[in-house]
Amino acid sequence: MGARASRPDISDVDAFYDLPAALDTKGDAYDFSQTKGKVVLVVNVASLCGLTTVNYADLKSLQDEFGDDLLIIAFPCNAFLFQEPFGARKTCAFARKRGFTGVVMAKVSVNGCSTSHVFKYLKRETNTRRIGWNFGKFLIGKDGKVRGFYTPHTRPVTMKEQITKLIAE
Template identity: 40%
Template sequence: MSKFYELKPLDAKGQVYPFAELKGKVVLIVNVASKCGFTPQYKELEELNKKYAGKDVQILGFPCNQFGGQEPGNAEEIASFCSLNYGVTFPVLNKIDVNGDKADPVYQYLKSQKSGVLGLTRIKWNFEKFLIDKKGNVVERYSSISKPKDIGTKIDELLK
């Protein structure tokens, strides 16, 4: 069994969100922020979420304030922003750190499985994306400039 399924981050209400419940699903994990130049990607992420509704796909957002203080809100403010501005219906979990000594175990694991540009492991900016297959393997890592809609083809491949 993949170590991915052993991860238990917290949701926006501080409750455990066990990744064991994601077995058999393709998962897209994104570090998100409300005040970033890439924030409009929420719209495309929600479009992907709707496109794959009823299929074995789960999108998860992890708010992070480590890049230019672009996610200053608390859980309630973040949820309200996502819903009101982008109609987000996929889970936006607890705000976390993705780099450094306090990096959440989810991101410690993801970065250990797939390095970024030039072999760097650290997350460079908001809206980096990790794609996990149905067996819990991290198969792709996308930079912030990668558009969510362009990931659909790879999701389709992993669903086969």
């Protein structure tokens, strides 16, 4: 029996920017402390989902409108009908081809026993038991507090008012 990778302990994490690092698509550790003082939108994405086109278009629109005031972090996930079958490089290229300029992380699980520590934290902070599909969204304030979970069918552009308020805080 092989050794199991240890999962980071997040029990004492009070802010998003205090989370232990996670891997990006290049295999590099992404230090969440660099999100301190920024409004962040975390999205679980998939390349082959029926919601992909509209969500990537909306995410691009938010990036264009808010620029450096909003950081969008995409976490590819293959849990829902295997709609993210690609490897890290192809997934990142897919997102970039759609105009996404945010951070693309390594593929993760968002539900179940192998849930990423990032999504365990986000779900804990919003009392979200389960993410139901691709493109679930978590909005985080500059203070690192998770301000809400938005379902996959919530279009990112409908979040502009909340994002604007968080930027102004």
